[in-house]
Amino acid sequence: MKGPLRGSLLVAGTTSDAGKSVVTAGICRWLARQGVAVAPFKAQNMSLNSFVTNDGAEIGRAQAMQAAAAGVEPEAAMNPVLLKPGADGRSQVVVLGQAVAEVGALDYRERKPALLRIALDCLADLRARYDVVVCEGAGSPAEINLRDRDIANMGLAVAAGLPVVVVGDIDRGGVFAAMYGTLALLSAEDQRHLAGWFVNKFRGDVRLLKPGLDMLEQLTHRPSLGVLPMLPGLWLDAEDSLGLAGLLDRAPGAAAVGGEVLRVSVLRLPRLSNFTDIDALAQEPGVLVRWATRPEELADADLVVLPGTRATVADLAWLRERGLDAALARRAAEGRPVLGVCGGYQMLSRTITDQVESRAGVVAGLGLLPVRVEFAAAKTLARPVGSAYGETVAGYEIHHGVATVEGGQSFLDGCREGAVWGTTWHGALENDGFRRAFLREVAALAGRDFTPAPDTSFSAARERQLDLLGDLIETHADTDALRRLIEGGVPSGLPFVPPGAP
Incomplete structure (x- = not known):
């Protein structure tokens, strides 16, 4: 380390899923080291993946992951506003960890x-308590239809x-146009405020990219701060469904102890x-996890x-429209395992009374567990421990x-009935x-010759992933330039680039 460092930085992206969360977590890990x-x-x-802090606040999973990268406890101030989209075009607004x-x-x-x-x-509070705060933007900073009331980007x-540094996903194509635009x-x-560029998810020889980077710098008067390579198999608490595509596209590093694969x-x-x-199932050696939408x-x-x-x-x-209810009923009757978590558990019940979320009143559940569900106006947020x-x-x-x-x-x-289990607890499989x-x-129950590996540690696997992100920044980013931006703040004298300037 070259001396005390204090300041802040905002990581924006040309698009959703450009890599803002990954770069933010990588910078946090690099600095924490x-x-x-x-x-x-x-x-x-805006995310349907959330987490509960120790004091009962709900925040985005990505910020909990970034806090883990930084080696600190997640808290509501790290994600003061969380939007959770629903089925009717409306979103639940969570402010300082509570639905409002x-x-x-x-x-x-x-x-x-x-x-x-x-x-x-919240940002001022974090800046007072920490040396550095690394902020993540949302979507793109160039959503000009929303700029007048933007609270997350510019x-x-x-x-x-x-x-501000902007991350562009080269794997999608058109990264230079996206950055200049x-x-x-x-x-x-x-x-x-826009001070530099990161090219993310690059494959190949970076020397082939250099002429484009040089031209981008000449056109924008902003430097490239790093070309970050694609990390195959990376998995880390995706924010939304854009992260689903590659979520299961990875293989554990060891074979199962038993002779067969367990299919989930x-x-x-x-x-x-x-x-x-x-995630924990997908990382278990010998377990094959896949998405399903048909019986x-x-x-x-x-x-x-x-x-x-x-x-x-x-x-x-x-689920019923697709005949999945009948397929699940057959499984239960045959004693073949089914696990429901939170909303999935609610579906397995006999009845659901909902005047809160869908306002549908009394709805028949799948009837595979002896449970009645009634929606309450107050949200349960807890960190339970049991056995x-x-x-x-x-x-x-x-x-x-x-x-x-x-x-x-x-x-x-x-509860459990036969080979059907249900729980409201998220994260249980991480134990x-x-x-x-x-x-x-x-x-x-499935008649498989399968024995889980005795030494698989999910927390250790997650830490290795976070270290990969720290390595990504340390190895491929201009860390001296990052330090100057964090400490020096908004650079002076950056010229305005009007549309169509080239």
């Missing part, structure tokens, strides 16, 4: 000035005096939430998982549905001992 007290921040996040309203896009727009003040207060950067669409005031089908629900629950994709599965959803009743209707199969299990809860168990066996505050014990029973 040097002994810098660093925190992540995202003023506004259900709004449409135009209604939400009217709330933004007040939310910007909250975000700025609106935040201008209000808080932040230098991003700058050219910004006002002179906003352009003053996960229902890809339309409003799928907290799909990070399956035939469940036929040879040893385990079917119904994951969480932001719209239980609407996704239950979707199952003789193993300690820690998880987290985020739900409006309150389940009343009327029979079966107790299972992680949910290594519990996961292995559960998979052993699944294998026995």
